Structure formats: structure tokens, C-alpha cells
Amino acid sequence: MNEEKLYQQLIHLRAQIQEHNYRYHVLDAPIISDLEYDRLLLELREIEGRHPEWVTPDSPSQRVGGFVSERFEKVAHPAPILSLANAFDRDGLSAWLDRLGKIDPRVFETDFVIEPKLDGLTVVLHYENGLFVRGATRGDGDIGEDITPNLRTIKSLPLRIPVAPDGPPAPGNLVVRGEVFINLDDFDEMNRRQEEAGEKVYQTPRNTAAGALRNLDSTVTASRPLRLYVYTIVAMSTEMPMTQIGSLEVLQTFGFPVSDHIHIANSIQEVIRVCESWIEKRDEIPFEIDGMVVKINDLGLANSLGVVGKDPRGAIAYKFPAKEVSTMLLDIGVNVGRTGVLTPYAILEPVEIGGVIVRQATLHNFDFIQEKDIRIGDRVLVKRAGDVIPYVVGPILEARTGDEQEFSPPKVCPTCGEPVSRIEGEVAIYCINPACPAQIIRNIEHFVSRSTLDIVGLGIKIVEQLVHANLVGDVADLYTLNKDDLLMLEGFAEKKADNLLESIEASKSQPLSKFIFALGIRGVGEVVGNDLAREFQSVDTLLSATREDLEGIEGIGPNIAQAVVDWLSHPANRVILGKLKNAGMWPSVQASAAKEEMNQVFLGKTFVVTGTLEAFTRTEVKEFITGMGGKVNSSVSAKTDYLVAGANAGSKLTKAQELGVQILSESELKEMARDEL
Numbered sequence: 001m002n003e004e005k006l007y008q009q010l011i012h013l014r015a016q017i018q019e020h021n022y023r024y025h026v027l028d029a030p031i032i033s034d035l036e037y038d039r040l041l042l043e044l045r046e047i048e049g050r051h052p053e054w055v056t057p058d059s060p061s062q063r064v065g066g067f068v069s070e071r072f073e074k075v076a077h078p079a080p081i082l083s084l085a086n087a088f089d090r091d092g093l094s095a096w097l098d099r100l101g102k103i104d105p106r107v108f109e110t111d112f113v114i115e116p117k118l119d120g121l122t123v124v125l126h127y128e129n130g131l132f133v134r135g136a137t138r139g140d141g142d143i144g145e146d147i148t149p150n151l152r153t154i155k156s157l158p159l160r161i162p163v164a165p166d167g168p169p170a171p172g173n174l175v176v177r178g179e180v181f182i183n184l185d186d187f188d189e190m191n192r193r194q195e196e197a198g199e200k201v202y203q204t205p206r207n208t209a210a211g212a213l214r215n216l217d218s219t220v221t222a223s224r225p226l227r228l229y230v231y232t233i234v235a236m237s238t239e240m241p242m243t244q245i246g247s248l249e250v251l252q253t254f255g256f257p258v259s260d261h262i263h264i265a266n267s268i269q270e271v272i273r274v275c276e277s278w279i280e281k282r283d284e285i286p287f288e289i290d291g292m293v294v295k296i297n298d299l300g301l302a303n304s305l306g307v308v309g310k311d312p313r314g315a316i317a318y319k320f321p322a323k324e325v326s327t328m329l330l331d332i333g334v335n336v337g338r339t340g341v342l343t344p345y346a347i348l349e350p351v352e353i354g355g356v357i358v359r360q361a362t363l364h365n366f367d368f369i370q371e372k373d374i375r376i377g378d379r380v381l382v383k384r385a386g387d388v389i390p391y392v393v394g395p396i397l398e399a400r401t402g403d404e405q406e407f408s409p410p411k412v413c414p415t416c417g418e419p420v421s422r423i424e425g426e427v428a429i430y431c432i433n434p435a436c437p438a439q440i441i442r443n444i445e446h447f448v449s450r451s452t453l454d455i456v457g458l459g460i461k462i463v464e465q466l467v468h469a470n471l472v473g474d475v476a477d478l479y480t481l482n483k484d485d486l487l488m489l490e491g492f493a494e495k496k497a498d499n500l501l502e503s504i505e506a507s508k509s510q511p512l513s514k515f516i517f518a519l520g521i522r523g524v525g526e527v528v529g530n531d532l533a534r535e536f537q538s539v540d541t542l543l544s545a546t547r548e549d550l551e552g553i554e555g556i557g558p559n560i561a562q563a564v565v566d567w568l569s570h571p572a573n574r575v576i577l578g579k580l581k582n583a584g585m586w587p588s589v590q591a592s593a594a595k596e597e598m599n600q601v602f603l604g605k606t607f608v609v610t611g612t613l614e615a616f617t618r619t620e621v622k623e624f625i626t627g628m629g630g631k632v633n634s635s636v637s638a639k640t641d642y643l644v645a646g647a648n649a650g651s652k653l654t655k656a657q658e659l660g661v662q663i664l665s666e667s668e669l670k671e672m673a674r675d676e677l
């Protein structure tokens with residue numbers, strides 16, 4: 001590239017980085033991945049490295065990234081809150097150490113601490129005489145935003161240290177740095193609830209955590225499942241630990257949450273081995289990490305190496321290969337959910353992301369497509385994190401050719417062709433035709449699923465078969481199916497038909513709460529199902545409930561109350577309920593209690609379960625035992641009555657033997673339940 005072109009490229013890079021900085025830090029709405037951002041910055045640094053005369057004070061390379069918003073009070077950090085340089089592979093790690101070796105050859109003899117690089121937000125927490133007094137965002141690295149009330153809502157954040165009464169005395173002043181994030185499971189659960197309530201789903205755990213931390217209303221922050229890990233002592237009035245590992249230990253003894261996954265390595269080869277082993281392991285932990293942080297353990301040595309720009313020399317981030325890639329958006333499809341919600345999804349040119357071929361990705365909702373200006377034919381950035389369904393991050397605007405087509409939300413349901421409707425105040429678009437086949441199938445799927453009535457042997461394929469063969473038009477029709485009906489279907493023989501009919505019959509003894517949840521009323525999940533069952537005790541009483549009765553129940557707001565009343569009074573649903581009642585599918589709390597009483601054969605007995613069981617998952621065996629009145633504990637003691645031991649039982653089995661606790665195999669447990677009945 002000639003010099004003129006190189007200069008143009010530099011100007012272009014600066015403008016791009018500026019824009020992405022703003023989107024990331026101010027709007028909390030990035031359109032490129034962190035990895036791509038890092039690469040842009042790296043390219044800019046490279047050009048500036050070759051032409052130091054081109055460096056200007058306003059170049060994005062010259063600042064500690066970040067913006068200070070006007071909305072919050074300012075907090076000056078007691079020491080600069082630095083960032084980290086990146087390495088993208090093993091050569092990058094070796095090159096880092098070689099560079100350091102030229103400054104101080106002691107680095108070749110030293111050891112390293114390797115920590116997961118949490119994909120969250122940095123926070124700086126101030127403690128005075130053990131009390132949490134202030135907490136801030138990173139801001140521009142020197143000055144952050146005071147978000148103390150929001151931070152107080154994080155349950156794992158110690159409000160007073162030491163947390164344990166026998167912990168070491170707190171120093172007069174202590175400032176620590178950590179990361180706030182959201183677990184992937186919690187994030188999925190949040191989105192499941194949002195979807196159920198017809199509300200906007202959150203885009204990524206990181207953005208959601210960012211939004212929650214900087215929310216002006218801390219009750220909103222409190223409702224988000226934020227977590228914290230700390231990893232640096234920024235300042236301390238008593239003597240600072242000499243090593244990074246020592247710092248983590250001190251933080252832990254004060255009662256701060258510290259990551260479990262800390263490694264010590266004695267050589268750069270070992271560092272590389274540990275970092276690379278985490279590329280696979282990253283999916284096994286409950287939160288998102290985008291790399292590992294490698295730190296020189298000897299803090300005296302690390303500090304003596306100094307800082308380049310905003311990056312301390314003594315530490316480096318090893319970035320994992322991208323789980324984000326770009327590909328073509330071939331088309332946008334629309335799914336119809338069980339509550340009639342229409343959701344758009346991306347049909348992609350197949351692409352490999354982290355070892356999996358991805359052909360479809362979620363586009364969240366129609367507003368998202370509009371906000372991000374996603375067009376068919378765009379090159380889009382797609383991300384996969386943990387076990388989360390891949391999602392589209394946004395379009396790559398630079399790749400536009402002009403041939404892309406804008407997308408308009410459908411006016412009619414893609415399955416039944418009936419006009420769709422948009423409920424005021426909600427982002428979702430609904431198909432409100434109760435006879436829509438897509439909804440019928442999804443409704444039945446929900447009705448029989450494991451978390452609701454748990455009708456074993458009735459998967460989505462069979463549900464589709466039943467609906468397409470006109471054997472089932474609503475959930476109540478399941479209860480009038482007979483063997484001849486089932487034998488007509490492909491893949492059904494005597495045994496399979498008998499089993500299915502048996503499990504449909506068995507669903508009649510499910511508790512009222514599950515039945516209410518299974519109906520698929522918008523906003524009524526497991527928790528609300530429980531609340532309604534407790535309050536009304538039977539379907540008949542629930543049917544006569546008014547909106548006011550419902551709103552009087554704690555945890556039920558006007559939207560859910562309205563949705564319940566609407567659902568229950570809808571003529572089509574009344575017909576379904578009538579059919580269910582006639583079929584004997586009409587649970588009540590009283591009936592369940594009577595049944596439960598008969599089954600309390602383990603009443604007063606304490607169980608511990610260990611090893612791998614064959615027929616049960618851990619949750620199932622617990623439900624089995626507690627359902628019969630028993631108690632399940634996690635550790636064996638003299639009070640334990642029975643230890644249920646599966647394959648590869650370990651120390652619990654030995655302990656039980658030592659204490660003379662009766663040991664049961666899985667089949668003995670089941671037999672015991674049967675004998676006692």
C-alpha cells in the first residue's frame with residue numbers, strides 16, 4: 001500500500017473506531033464483535049507504530065477507552081483502571097513474553113496466574129473500615145460513574161467485609177476491581193419470561209448487564225440476576241499482597257466472590273497449554289468468557305514493567321477464536337409461537353461458528369430488525385455463546401452493495417393467513433386466530449411438555465402427526481384418543497399406542513398448578529401457575545375469578561390479570577375447558593392433596609443420592625422422593641436414613657458405610673416405594 005493510501009486507511013480506521021466506541025460505551029448497542037473491534041484497533045496501532053508522526057492526541061489509540069456519561073455523579077479512581085493488550089494465539093503469547101524479556105529477563109523465570117476473562121463490565125468498589133461506601137464504572141479509566149445504589153443490589157457483593165466473622169480485619173481503605181456479568185442460564189430464563197409476557201427479549205448477557213448497571217432506577221437493577229467476581233486490589237491502606245495469587249486469596253478471605261478457575265503456570269508453554277485447553281472448556285462454565293487473562297504473578301515485577309498507553313505490560317488477554325462470524329442473510333423467516341407471537345429468524349448462508357454449522361439464527365423481534373436496519377442480502381454478524389441459540393448481532397454496513405432489500409413485518413400470519421395484530425405497549429405481533437394450526441401444534445407441545453403435564457412419548461413429531469391427521473384439534477382432544485386412532489398413524493404399533501394412552505391418562509393426576517401453566521395463557525408460567533392454584537384451589541373457582549380478584553394476588557399485575565380473564569372467557573377456550581372437564585382432566589388442590597397423602601410412604605425419612613442413576617435424572621429422583629414425603633439432603637450424616645447409590649458413587653458411599661446408613665440401589669428404591677403402597 002502506498003503512503004497516501006495508508007494514510008487514508010488510518011483516517012478511515014479512526015472514524016470507524018470512534019463510531020464503534022460510541023455505540024458500545026454510550027448506546028450499549030455494538031454492531032461489531034469485540035474481536036473485530038480489537039482487530040481494528042490493532043491495525044490502527046500498527047499503522048501508527050510505523051508512522052509515529054501521524055499520531056494525533058485525538059486518535060482513539062491515545063485514550064483509555066470509554067466515555068463518562070452526564071447522568072451519574074463522577075468518581076475519581078485512586079489509580080488508573082487500565083485495560084489489557086490482546087494476544088490472539090500462541091505466537092502472540094510467546095511474542096509478549098519475548099518483548100518483556102528484553103526489558104527484564106527475570107520474566108523468563110517467573111510464574112503466571114491465568115484467570116478466565118469474564119465478558120462483563122468492570123466495576124470499582126470502595127470500602128471504608130470494611131463498609132461498602134461507593135462503587136463506580138470504569139468510565140474513561142481515570143473517572144467513572146457513581147453507580148453505588150445499583151451495585152448494592154448485587155447479592156454477591158459484600159456490603160461489609162470481612163463477610164465471615166472470623167475473617168481478617170478489614171483495612172481502613174480498600175478499593176477492588178471486578179467484573180459484573182449475567183450467567184447464561186439466568187439470561188435464558190429472563191428471555192423465556194419476557195417472551196411469555198410478550199415483551200422484548202434481551203440481546204446479550206453483557207448488554208443486559210450494562211443496561212442494568214447504568215439504569216437510573218435501582219429497583220430495575222435489583223430485578224436482574226447480576227453477579228460479580230473480583231480480581232484486583234486497586235488500593236489498600238495496609239500492606240498489599242506481593243503476588244496476584246496472594247491478592248486473590250486475600251480477596252477471598254474477606255468474602256469477595258473470586259472465580260474458581262484460577263491456574264498457576266511456570267512457563268509460557270504451560271500458559272499456552274492452559275489457555276488453549278480453555279477454548280473447549282469455555283462452554284462448560286455457566287457464564288460467558290471471551291478469553292483468558294495471563295498475569296505475571298509477582299506484582300513487584302509486573303508493576304516495574306510499566307504501561308504502554310492504557311495497557312499494563314505485565315498482563316495480557318488471550319482471546320479465544322471467534323464465536324462470531326459474518327455470513328449472508330439469505331432471507332427472513334417467521335415462526336408462530338404457542339401464544340400466537342410471531343418471531344422473525346434469519347435464514348443464513350451456512351457457516352461454521354465454534355465447530356457447529358449454523359443455518360438459522362434468531363432476530364429477536366421485528367423492532368430489532370428495524371432498529372439495526374437489517375436487510376435481506378446483508379452481510380450480518382452472527383454470534384453463538386454457550387448453549388444459547390445463535391443470534392444476529394447486526395449488519396455490516398460497510399459491505400452493503402445497494403442490492404439489499406428492506407424487510408417489512410408480515411400483515412398476515414404466515415401459517416393460517418389471518419390478519420395479525422399488535423397489542424398496544426408490546427413489541428410483539430400476534431396471530432389471534434385460535435384455529436391457527438401453528439398455534440395448535442405449539443399449544444399442544446406446551447401442554448404435554450416436561451415442565452407442564454409431562455406426557456411422556458408425545459414429542460413434537462407425534463403432535464404434528466395427530467394434528468395433521470385431524471385426530472386432535474385442541475389439547476382436550478388428547479383425552480378422547482383411542483387405540484385405533486393411534487394405530488392409524490405411521491410408526492405406531494400396539495405397545496407404543498398403549499404407552500401413550502397410559503401416559504395421557506396419568507396426566508390427569510398432575511397438580512392444578514401444572515394444569516394452569518399448561519393451558520398456555522400469556523404471562524402465566526410456573527410461578528404464576530402456582531400462585532393461581534394456591535389462591536383458587538380448583539379450576540371451577542378460577543373460572544369465576546374477576547380481574548379484581550386476580551389483581552389482588554401478590555405478583556400478579558394488571559396485564560397478567562387481563563390475560564387470564566380474556567383467556568378464560570374466550571368462547572373457544574370455554575369449549576376446550578368443557579371438553580377437558582368431561583374427560584376427567586379437571587385437577588384441584590384437594591384431589592391432589594388426598595392423593596399425596598396416600599403416597600406419603602417416605603414421610604419422615606431422609607435420603608441422600610449419589611452416583612449416576614439410570615432411569616432418573618438428579619431432579620427426577622429428588623421429585624420422586626419428596627413427592628412421597630421424603631427429604632433429600634446433599635451430604636451424608638448420622639441423621640441420614642438411606643443413601644441411594646448409582647454407578648461411580650464416591651466418598652458419600654464410603655461415609656454412609658462408615659456410619660452404617662442403609663444403602664439402596666435405584667431398583668431397591670423403586671421397589672420400596674411400590675411395597676409400601
Ligand code: IVH
Pocket residue numbers: 082083084115116117118119120121122179231232293312315317
Ligand atoms: S485484569 C490491569 N482480569 O477485560 C488489569 N481483566 O480487555 C487489567 N476482564 O477491562 C484487567 N476478566 O473488564 C482482568 N480476570 C480478569 C478479567 C478482566 C475480565 C476485563 C476487564 C478489562 C478487560 C480488558
